[in-house]
Amino acid sequence: MQDTERGVQLSVTHRRMQQGIERLAAQQEEAPSLFNLPALWTSIVFLEQLDHAYFHFSREHELRADAIGARVEGPEACAAALLRVTALAEHVDRALEVSQREAGVNAVDALVEALQVHPIELPEEILDHTLAHPIDTHPPTRMRIEALSVPLDAVLLQRAVRRPSASDTSWFQSLLDSPSRAA
Incomplete structure (x- = not known):
């Protein structure tokens, strides 16, 4: 497009x-x-x-x-991902800062460690948050979820704030380690 x-x-x-x-x-x-x-x-x-x-x-x-x-x-997975990205943004930023500040620290490992200690939170006001974009504004997360016709219920919220599993981190690390990724 x-x-x-x-x-x-x-x-x-x-x-x-x-x-x-x-x-x-x-x-x-x-x-x-x-x-x-x-x-x-x-x-x-x-x-x-x-x-x-x-x-x-x-x-x-x-x-x-x-x-x-x-x-x-499916729309439920998409809605959970939208919530999760928004809820994780602050944690990801901190992990990136740690990896840049401290030599030899892997940002993914720093993120996983931080999420084991600090739970992912999803305060109500975060639903009206818009993702930053260099040349426009994205719709607020709440509007995006409503457009997917997914109920903003406890099950969806729990999917968004769950702690990362070993398979989550190994899958992501495999993407980073993949020989086919662009150099």
Whole structure:
């Protein structure tokens, strides 16, 4: 679907529009003119409308991507994965920091060790969290799960916060150790 390419193109267009507005605003400050104001105001309104439309369609696109992903293992697995990624983000960040700070520490091992000591938590407000993305905003996790028509119940929450099993970590490590992975 060329999501990345379209996002980059739109990002470039957006930045150029911002730069144009900045130039018009600078001209208005240097040499005030009533003739610059309509162009400046129109450009600002256009950029606001572009942002609004892009974020709307970006969110719609993300919900469609979730639906496609749900076809692989089912909507419940997709919803649990969305919750789990959100709940693990802070733990993953800390494990990466440890592995960068301390020589010889494997980030996956650091993560597994931390999760054995500190349980994965999923506070209510995390459901309204949006994943960071360099050029758009993803829908909140709650909206993504609702779009999958999966009930946000205790079973789903338990799947999301379970401690990693040995098979989880060995599977992930096998991906890292795979000779076919890109160098």
